[in-house]
Amino acid sequence: MTAKKTWQTQTRMVHEGGARSPFGETAEALYLTSGFVYENAEQAEARFKEEEDGFMYSRFGNPTVRAFEERMMALEGAEDARATATGMAAVTACMMSQLEAGDHIVAARALFGSCRYVVETLMPRFGVACTLVDGRDLDAWKAALRPETKLLFLETPSNPVLEIIDIQAVADIAHNHGARLVVDNVFATPVLQKPLALGADITIYSATKHIDGQGRCLGGVVLGSADYIKNELANFIRQTGPSMAPFNAWVMLKALETLALRVEAHCDNAEKLTAMLLAHKNIERVYYPGDASHPQFDLAQKQMRRGSNLIAFDVKGGKQAAFKLANALDIALISNNLGDAKTLITHPSTTTHSKLADAAKAELSITPGTLRVSVGLEDSDDLLKDFEQGLAKLG
Numbered sequence: 542m543t544a545k546k547t548w549q550t551q552t553r554m555v556h557e558g559g560a561r562s563p564f565g566e567t568a569e570a571l572y573l574t575s576g577f578v579y580e581n582a583e584q585a586e587a588r589f590k591e592e593e594d595g596f597m598y599s600r601f602g603n604p605t606v607r608a609f610e611e612r613m614m615a616l617e618g619a620e621d622a623r624a625t626a627t628g629m630a631a632v633t634a635c636m637m638s639q640l641e642a643g644d645h646i647v648a649a650r651a652l653f654g655s656c657r658y659v660v661e662t663l664m665p666r667f668g669v670a671c672t673l674v675d676g677r678d679l680d681a682w683k684a685a686l687r688p689e690t691k692l693l694f695l696e697t698p699s700n701p702v703l704e705i706i707d708i709q710a711v712a713d714i715a716h717n718h719g720a721r722l723v724v725d726n727v728f729a730t731p732v733l734q735k736p737l738a739l740g741a742d743i744t745i746y747s748a749t750k751h752i753d754g755q756g757r758c759l760g761g762v763v764l765g766s767a768d769y770i771k772n773e774l775a776n777f778i779r780q781t782g783p784s785m786a787p788f789n790a791w792v793m794l795k796a797l798e799t800l801a802l803r804v805e806a807h808c809d810n811a812e813k814l815t816a817m818l819l820a821h822k823n824i825e826r827v828y829y830p831g832d833a834s835h836p837q838f839d840l841a842q843k844q845m846r847r848g849s850n851l852i853a854f855d856v857k858g859g860k861q862a863a864f865k866l867a868n869a870l871d872i873a874l875i876s877n878n879l880g881d882a883k884t885l886i887t888h889p890s891t892t893t894h895s896k897l898a899d900a901a902k903a904e905l906s907i908t909p910g911t912l913r914v915s916v917g918l919e920d921s922d923d924l925l926k927d928f929e930q931g932l933a934k935l936g
């Protein structure tokens with residue numbers, strides 16, 4: 542609330558954003574209000590004319606939501622931000638606020654299913670064409686560019702098998718073409734990877750994941766330059782309404798105080814589970830960007846501080862074995878969410894990526910035996926024992 546710009550990031554995560562009310566509360570106040578009153582009609586007029594700063598209606602802005610946005614800006618190193626109701630609202634608002642009929646998007650094909658729907662199905666309905674590329678192949682990005690390409694979009698590490706895309710190199714390709722690069726940074730979190738510092742123009746989060754981190758609230762956030770946020774995104778959100786609810790913003794704001802601590806602990810557990818899976822006879826293949834066995838380990842080391850809490854792996858024995866393992870685990874819960882304090886496991890082929898054709902699944906290395914784990918904050922010995930007993934059941 543009284544954060545100084547010279548303070549280290551963790552100190553700012555505890556204090557940044559908002560202002561104390563006259564009651565002098567320690568924890569940030571929750572302004573659960575849809576509207577705001579004006580002292581007089583002249584003040585209302587001045588606010589609507591944008592001659593005076595101040596809140597008007599929570600669809601446009603709210604003090605608790607703004608406090609969350611300010612804390613996120615400090616974490617990401619962004620000039621401005623807007624929070625949204627969900628991560629998908631952030632993705633859709635980001636696209637719709639800056640594109641128009643006739644424009645073209647180039648996107649990495651390894652995208653979360655709903656993001657793929659937005660670029661592949663929704664945007665073309667409004668006259669915005671899209672080309673999907675293998676995001677690891679820099680020549681493919683260049684070859685897909687058209688004179689009307691305005692936006693490049695990627696997710697790294699990707700969902701579910703944790704492909705790594707070179708953010709700096711793709712940002713250069715975008716900028717040489719006069720286009721912008723948007724990065725969905727959900728898997729890495731702002732603690733492990735900072736897309737804006739690597740050259741991206743806009744970073745997007747599903748705050749539902751590690752930012753909340755305890756599986757309570759949906760939320761999203763878009764971060765970028767003051768110019769883009771103020772002149773393009775803010776008005777889109779104001780007019781169309783994908784705004785974050787103040788209660789959710791309050792939960793997310795408080796969760797940012799512990800995000801860095803939680804992410805480090807998540808990574809500690811994920812590294813131990815990766816080592817155990819790599820050595821197990823019933824595992825065919827493990828994908829973890831923080832381990833030297835990952836095909837893009839060097840690139841991951843260059844742009845990520847640690848490997849994240851997501852691990853994908855193929856069990857021997859296909860779908861039957863994958864289901865058997867998921868069903869046998871006691872601590873790891875079957876859920877398609879991620880970034881939770883609880884360890885969650887999902888079978889991408891039949892859940893998050895079930896809508897993809899078999900050929901598209903194969904392109905993304907999703908096999909019938911692939912499982913994705915979001916490693917939680919449980920005791921690592923318990924977690925390893927749980928996977929050991931589950932894998933033992935596969936014979």
Ligand SMILES: Cc1ncc(COP(=O)(O)O)c(C=O)c1O
Binds near residue numbers: 655
């Ligand atoms: C990479 C990625 N982007 C975006 C989203 C969408 O977020 P939300 O569920 O908050 O809309 C998700 C997860 O659902 C995701 O995993």
